[in-house]
Amino acid sequence: MAQNTSMEEFEALLNESLEMDTPTEGSVVKGKVIAIEAGQAIIDVGYKMEGRVDLKEFASPGEAPDISVGDEVEVYLRSPENARGEAVLSREMARREAAWDRLEKAYADDARVEGAIFGRVKGGFTVDLGGAVAFLPGSQVDVRPVRDAG
Incomplete structure (x- = not known):
């Protein structure tokens, strides 16, 4: 047994x-x-x-x-x-993956996100959003048009 x-x-x-x-x-x-x-x-x-x-x-x-x-x-x-x-x-x-999860949550909560500009491309900038890379149009950099984006 x-x-x-x-x-x-x-x-x-x-x-x-x-x-x-x-x-x-x-x-x-x-x-x-x-x-x-x-x-x-x-x-x-x-x-x-x-x-x-x-x-x-x-x-x-x-x-x-x-x-x-x-x-x-x-x-x-x-x-x-x-x-x-x-x-x-x-x-x-x-x-x-973690960055996209944070971005989706921020979008759902209508929250603001912060990023670091790390490159310049035609028409704007590339931004690191904590792991996700995004494009920031030059027209959106400031509330007024910026003549010299450098």
């Missing part, structure tokens, strides 16, 4: 482990930086998956990357495995 009970317990534990929410391709997951080497952060996203992300994806334009071993970060799971058996991760895509 005792052996039958242990088999039932084992079956219950096995079923529980199979039902765990494993991350799917195209989702944003939390991971932990376990090492930094060769210009890349190695991130453990759990479920026996590790991947590499270039350090430049953790930096704002013109700034040094702000990341260290032990940090928890959100990354986008592009693919569970590449040719080397590593998860293919992207910090930039995770930032973009």
Whole structure:
């Protein structure tokens, strides 16, 4: 009788482990930086998956990357495995997803958003809205027409 009970317990534990929410391709997951080497952060996203992300994806334009071993970060799971058996991760895509969520919420709440102008293009500027890139027409820079946008 005792052996039958242990088999039932084992079956219950096995079923529980199979039902765990494993991350799917195209989702944003939390991971932990376990090492930094060769210009890349190695991130453990759990479920026996590790991947590499270039350090430049953790930096704002013109700034040094702000990341260290032990940090928890959100990354986008592009693919569970590449040719080397590593998860293919992207910090930039995770930032973009979060930025779009914030923009959709701000739109629904009719709230104002802030961004940083980082480039000039024909007819206006490119603006970083915390991960999402947008176009700001030159005519919308000020309440009065601006003669020299520089």
